[in-house]
Every structure is written in structure tokens, then in C-alpha cells.
Amino acid sequence: EPAGQTILPRPHAGVRIYPDRIVYGRNLPLRPCLSCRRRPPTSRAESAEMLSLSRSIGRRCLSRFGQSALHRSCSSTAVVDQEPPKILITGGLGQLGRGLASRLRARYGRSSVILTDILKPTAAVVKDGPYRFADILDFKLLQEMIVNERITWMFHFSALLSAVGEQNTALALRVNIEGLHNVMELAKQYDLRLFVPSTIGAFGPTSPRNPTPDLTVQKPSTIYGVSKVHAELMGEYYHRKFGLDFRCLRLPGVISADTAPGGGTTDYAVHIFHEAIRNRAYKCYLREDTRLPMIYIDDCLRAMVEVMECDPRLLKQRVYNLQAISFTPAELAKEIRRHMSNFQITYEPDFRQQIADTWPQVLDDSRARADWGWKHLVDTPDLVELMLQYLSHHYEFNAGRVAN
Ligand SMILES: NC(=O)c1ccc[n+]([C@@H]2O[C@H](COP(=O)([O-])OP(=O)(O)OC[C@H]3O[C@@H](n4cnc5c(N)ncnc54)[C@H](O)[C@@H]3O)[C@@H](O)[C@H]2O)c1
Numbered sequence: 001e002p003a004g005q006t007i008l009p010r011p012h013a014g015v016r017i018y019p020d021r022i023v024y025g026r027n028l029p030l031r032p033c034l035s036c037r038r039r040p041p042t043s044r045a046e047s048a049e050m051l052s053l054s055r056s057i058g059r060r061c062l063s064r065f066g067q068s069a070l071h072r073s074c075s076s077t078a079v080v081d082q083e084p085p086k087i088l089i090t091g092g093l094g095q096l097g098r099g100l101a102s103r104l105r106a107r108y109g110r111s112s113v114i115l116t117d118i119l120k121p122t123a124a125v126v127k128d129g130p131y132r133f134a135d136i137l138d139f140k141l142l143q144e145m146i147v148n149e150r151i152t153w154m155f156h157f158s159a160l161l162s163a164v165g166e167q168n169t170a171l172a173l174r175v176n177i178e179g180l181h182n183v184m185e186l187a188k189q190y191d192l193r194l195f196v197p198s199t200i201g202a203f204g205p206t207s208p209r210n211p212t213p214d215l216t217v218q219k220p221s222t223i224y225g226v227s228k229v230h231a232e233l234m235g236e237y238y239h240r241k242f243g244l245d246f247r248c249l250r251l252p253g254v255i256s257a258d259t260a261p262g263g264g265t266t267d268y269a270v271h272i273f274h275e276a277i278r279n280r281a282y283k284c285y286l287r288e289d290t291r292l293p294m295i296y297i298d299d300c301l302r303a304m305v306e307v308m309e310c311d312p313r314l315l316k317q318r319v320y321n322l323q324a325i326s327f328t329p330a331e332l333a334k335e336i337r338r339h340m341s342n343f344q345i346t347y348e349p350d351f352r353q354q355i356a357d358t359w360p361q362v363l364d365d366s367r368a369r370a371d372w373g374w375k376h377l378v379d380t381p382d383l384v385e386l387m388l389q390y391l392s393h394h395y396e397f398n399a400g401r402v403a404n
Pocket residue numbers: 090091092093094095096097116117118119134135136137156157158159160161175197198199200250251252253254255260261262263264266
């Protein structure tokens with residue numbers, strides 16, 4: 001958080017975007033089945049009754065739509081008495097961690113999620129729920145936390161992203177590779193369900209770029225990409241060899257309003273909104289025609305929760321591409337101009353252009369859509385509207401506070 005500024009609650013695209021999300025009394029993440037519309041049970045008796053019913057209805061749903069995660073609430077009547085997970089998030093004070101923690105806390109309870117990082121937390125972070133210092137390179141400290149807190153799920157976010165990784169290769173190797181080894185070993189030892197995000201950066205100049213399939217050549221040209229391919233392969237290996245419940249999504253560039261990106265090649269697509277509101281102008285470090293896959297943070301966080309909650313039988317692979325939208329800086333600027341006609345963009349490509357030139361333009365995520373029901377909800381026009389709305393409000397609000 002910028003010093004002295006208040007971060008307003010982010011406008012989730014709200015009911016319009018999450019019509020199906022309901023959290024139930026026992027902290028269980030049950031939702032009405034999107035196809036048959038039955039609501040999940042609210043009592044043990046109702047659960048037993050629905051369990052027998054769900055056998056037939058569930059089968060009907062499955063035969064209509066194939067094995068889709070959208071139907072898991074039909075069969076999830078069977079897990080009403082299961083304990084909610086106890087979740088640890090590493091590298092949680094970056095762009096993605098706080099939003100994920102708040103989403104998981106809403107589903108499983110405030111104390112079910114422990115956010116960790118090496119950064120000093122703001123008062124708001126501490127108020128939101130448990131926060132602990134944890135250096136990903138400190139195996140013993142992580143081990144102690146997993147044991148004492150009875151952790152069952154881990155989201156491993158600590159990493160140096162593509163642009164900062166290129167500026168400090170030695171540190172990227174330690175955090176992204178040594179850190180991952182610690183996490184994998186602990187997840188294996190303590191039988192954790194482990195989510196590690198991968199990235200479009202796990203592909204390289206020899207991968208097909210439009211669309212990029214799940215299974216193809218992966219020879220990235222950044223240390224970030226190399227470390228993520230390593231993470232994918234290690235996860236698949238630990239899954240095969242030790243049965244580790246490893247789950248991984250290759251994420252596009254994430255666009256968020258209430259958190260800042262941590263030094264990637266796709267960061268322009270967040271900075272552009274701040275500069276549009278403050279100065280009506282932006283100097284872009286990528287060429288105008290650089291097309292990259294992107295995703296709005298709400299879609300991204302929802303995907304991670306959905307894949308972690310997903311019945312393992314639906315997962316036919318451990319690593320999935322995730323696609324939402326794709327645009328170039330020129331296309332994004334054009335969309336911003338629909339709301340702000342005097343917005344100006346200029347281009348001055350730097351070293352990040354070479355990185356972007358090797359990355360996919362569009363990911364083929366048909367397997368994620370077919371296997372566990374992935375569907376993005378926010379398209380580019382919605383995203384631009386949400387970002388401009390939120391940030392205008394944010395800057396006006398903070399300017400008002402300074403003036404008063
Ligand atoms: N944001 C995106 O666009 C995007 C896209 C694809 C994949 N991902 C992946 O998602 C994950 C989270 O991304 P993000 O955008 O929040 O990253 P970020 O750079 O914003 O945050 C990373 C966090 O890791 C922490 N960290 C660094 N060194 C550490 C250490 N030694 N021990 C513990 N923590 C340490 C940092 O303090 C930081 O808060 C990363 O693994 C990233 O590769 C992100």
C-alpha cells in the first residue's frame with residue numbers, strides 16, 4: 001500500500017460476475033450445480049437425502065456435460081462433514097496473495113489461511129487475518145509452521161518475476177528453484193495439496209505462439225521461465241513418484257487494481273491505468289503490436305480456487321494452460337480512449353520487449369475448459385471499465401483525504 005493511502009475495497013464485478021458463489025455454515029465451499037440448479041445441503045439430514053438423490057441427478061448431469069467441475073456440488077453432498085483445509089500461502093504480499101487469502105478466508109474462515117512473506121505487513125494485512133514471516137529458503141521455519149498449524153494445503157507464490165529475475169539471476173535461482181525444492185519436499189513429507197502457479201513465460205521462442213497448446217516445446221529464454229518449467233516438471237515427477245497432489249496453472253499476465261505487479265513483462269497493462277487517470281498519458285515499454293495473454297485478477301483467483309477444490313478425478317493432467325483475454329498495447333489504449341478520449345500513448349520498447357517477443361500471444365486452454373470447467377468471465381471491455389472505475393475512485397478518495 002502506498003504510504004498514507006487507503007486502499008478501497010476492490011469492486012468485484014459483484015453479483016453480475018459471481019452469481020453462483022455461496023458459502024455455507026460449516027465453512028464448506030458448496031455451490032448450487034450450474035446445470036441442474038439444485039442448491040447444496042444445509043444440514044446433515046438434508047445432506048443424506050441429497051446424497052442418494054445426487055447419485056441419479058449427478059449421473060444425469062455428467063452424461064449431459066461430461067466430467068465437468070461445474071457439477072461437483074451435486075456430488076459434494078458426500079463431503080459435508082470433511083474438515084476445511086488449513087492453508088499456507090508463501091510470497092503472499094505480492095500482487096496475488098492478499099486477494100487469494102481474502103477469497104479463501106471468505107470460504108473457509110479467517111484463521112484457516114496463513115499468509116506469509118518476508119515483507120513487513122501493513123496494519124491492514126494484520127487486521128485481515130494471520131500473517132507470519134517466512135523466508136522460502138528457510139526449510140526448518142516452514143516445516144515448523146506446517147506442523148504447528150496443521151497445514152493441509154499450500155499455495156506457493158514466492159518468486160522473482162520475469163523482468164526482475166533477469167536483473168538478478170542469482171537471487172532468482174535461489175528463490176525460484178531452491179525455494180521450490182523446499183516446498184516440494186515439505187508438501188511430500190506432510191502430504192499437502194500443493195498449488196504452484198506457472199506462467200506464459202514457461203514457453204519460449206520455439207513454442208507455437210498463437211495458440212500455444214498445453215503440450216509443446218518449452219525452451220524459455222528467461223531464468224524465470226526456466227525456473228517455472230523446472231517447477232512444472234518437478235511437480236509432475238513428485239506426483240508420479242510419490243503421489244503428491246500437485247496442481248499447476250500457466251497463468252497469463254494478471255491485471256489488478258488494488259495490488260501492484262511485482263516486476264514482470266506484463267506489468268504495463270496495470271501501470272497504463274494508473275497513468276491514464278493521473279496524467280492522461282502513458283509511455284509503454286512494449287511495442288504497440290505486442291500481443292500477450294492477460295487475465296483480470298478475479299478470474300485468476302477464482303481459477304486457482306476452483307482447480308484446488310476440484311475433484312482429483314477430473315484432473316487429467318497436473319499442469320494446465322489458462323487463457324482469458326489477449327490484447328496489444330494499442331488495442332488496450334483504444335479501449336481506454338472509449339472512456340477517456342484525450343488519453344495518449346507513446347512507445348519506447350526496452351529489454352522487456354525481447355522477453356515478450358518470445359511469449360505466447362494466445363494460450364490454448366481447451367483442456368482446462370473441458371476437464372474442470374474453466375471459464376473466464378471478464379473480457380477486455382469489462383476489465384477496462386472495472387480498472388478505470390476503481391482507480392478513479394481510489395485516486396479521488398485519497399486526494400480528498402490529503403485536501404482535508
Ligand atoms: N502476477 C502475474 O501476472 C503472474 C502471472 C503468472 C504467474 N505468476 C506467478 O504467481 C506467483 C505470485 O505472483 P505475484 O504477481 O503475486 O508475484 P509478486 O512478485 O508480486 O510477489 C512475490 C512475493 O514473493 C516474495 N518473496 C521474494 N523472495 C522471497 C523469499 N525468499 N521468501 C518468501 N517470499 C519471498 C516477495 O516479497 C513478494 O511479495 C508467482 O509465482 C508468479 O510467478 C504471476
